[in-house]
Amino acid sequence: MSEPSIPRASAYGWLVWFLGAAFFAYGFAHRVAPSVMFDYLMRDFAVGAGILGNLAACYLYAYGIMQIPIGILLDRLGPRLLLAVAAVVCAAGSFLFAAADTLTAAYVGRLLVGAGAGAGFIATLMLANQWLPPERFATVSGLTMTIAMIGAVAGQAPLGAVIDVLGWRTAHDVAGVLGLAFAAAIWFVVRRPTPPRVRSEATPERPFGRALASVVRSPQIWLVAYGCAALSTPILAFAILWGVPFLVQVYGLPRAVAGLGTSLFLVGLAISAPILGHWSDRLRRRKPIIVAAPLVLTAMWCIVLFVPAVPVPVLFALFLVGGFASGATPITYAMARDLSSPDLRGTTTGFVNLFPLAGGAIMQPAIGALLDWQWDGRLEDGVRVFTASDYAFAFLPFPIIAALTTLAMAAVRETYGRPPVTV
Numbered sequence: 001m002s003e004p005s006i007p008r009a010s011a012y013g014w015l016v017w018f019l020g021a022a023f024f025a026y027g028f029a030h031r032v033a034p035s036v037m038f039d040y041l042m043r044d045f046a047v048g049a050g051i052l053g054n055l056a057a058c059y060l061y062a063y064g065i066m067q068i069p070i071g072i073l074l075d076r077l078g079p080r081l082l083l084a085v086a087a088v089v090c091a092a093g094s095f096l097f098a099a100a101d102t103l104t105a106a107y108v109g110r111l112l113v114g115a116g117a118g119a120g121f122i123a124t125l126m127l128a129n130q131w132l133p134p135e136r137f138a139t140v141s142g143l144t145m146t147i148a149m150i151g152a153v154a155g156q157a158p159l160g161a162v163i164d165v166l167g168w169r170t171a172h173d174v175a176g177v178l179g180l181a182f183a184a185a186i187w188f189v190v191r192r193p194t195p196p197r198v199r200s201e202a203t204p205e206r207p208f209g210r211a212l213a214s215v216v217r218s219p220q221i222w223l224v225a226y227g228c229a230a231l232s233t234p235i236l237a238f239a240i241l242w243g244v245p246f247l248v249q250v251y252g253l254p255r256a257v258a259g260l261g262t263s264l265f266l267v268g269l270a271i272s273a274p275i276l277g278h279w280s281d282r283l284r285r286r287k288p289i290i291v292a293a294p295l296v297l298t299a300m301w302c303i304v305l306f307v308p309a310v311p312v313p314v315l316f317a318l319f320l321v322g323g324f325a326s327g328a329t330p331i332t333y334a335m336a337r338d339l340s341s342p343d344l345r346g347t348t349t350g351f352v353n354l355f356p357l358a359g360g361a362i363m364q365p366a367i368g369a370l371l372d373w374q375w376d377g378r379l380e381d382g383v384r385v386f387t388a389s390d391y392a393f394a395f396l397p398f399p400i401i402a403a404l405t406t407l408a409m410a411a412v413r414e415t416y417g418r419p420p421v422t423v
Helices: 011-036 038-045 048-078 078-097 103-117 120-131 134-154 155-166 168-189 206-217 217-252 255-283 287-304 312-326 331-340 342-374 389-393 397-410
Strands: none
Touching: 011 038, 011 048, 011 103, 011 120, 011 255, 038 048, 038 217, 048 103, 048 120, 048 217, 048 342, 078 103, 078 120, 078 287, 103 397, 120 134, 120 168, 120 331, 120 342, 134 155, 134 217, 134 255, 134 331, 134 342, 134 389, 134 397, 155 168, 155 255, 155 331, 168 397, 206 342, 217 255, 217 287, 217 312, 217 331, 217 342, 217 389, 217 397, 255 287, 255 312, 255 331, 287 312, 287 331, 287 397, 331 342, 342 389, 342 397
């Protein structure tokens, strides 16, 4: 006997979406964790900034590589099995990272965590598409990002305080147990929506290669993917990794205060993402927001990098504004959905989501390499010390990327929140 049909936007539908969003937040906490233990990792593994950047970016390498395969599998298998397996993989990576006594083992642990977390966002969007009203998709995408930012904030100042007391290894053991708990909750709560998704004759299930080719052939989806990556770069490269050492070394702030400061980027995004998504859904307009957001980011970075001696309260206010502008990122996923046919939404979302991860995976170690290049050889307690000019040079790509994004987003056509029948 089939299960009774559950209407969209029911309490159960919101619970299913929330489980996926909470797992995405758990993965985001893992993503940002290196920013509050950079000195511990440098000391324990005897590495410089470039190697630390690569260790942090291992998460993004695995996460990014998994996006298209996970998107294709989601279109065929659905999110329940993939999310449960992904949570187990995250748990295994956490345990391995906690026990790592070599840099190689730490790399493998971060790779496993990133591979498992790779299912979080796109599977949650598929749960939203299955269980919640389609006209709220941009709003729910923004809410998903808000919950993720709560996880990211928890992975900074609060996690930093925990690590100072328990150590980074014990903290990762606890994260492994939490990953297993997510796997059990997802497996026993999430079920297939009834009635099952019906395919029309116009949208039969396509082979893997043909499904991906249909997405890749769209120039508009490429532009949206670039915009998604560019709007996410400050979060992935600055707020998640290099913002804390920047504030500690340049402004002399304690680690907890520095973590709080960079968390304002995440707080701004958490506040703005559902608001901007709601505006986009209500107005049925995507472009005005995604064109204006990178303009704001360009101005913010120019002030941070080129105005000397910015007072700390003003600097933190700028981070909040930058996070608010970055809250336009979920709208790019709504545009990707608008531009894709119903049977390719997982594939399209996975393709688009690959770009911000690739951008972060490139920028995190690239900034570390630029810092090492500028380094004058000074050490304090075995940790490399970088100057304000070193950081300004390393962060110069941020305003350049933001300015170029405005031009790219202006070339995207307005979708009006109405998905087409085919790609």
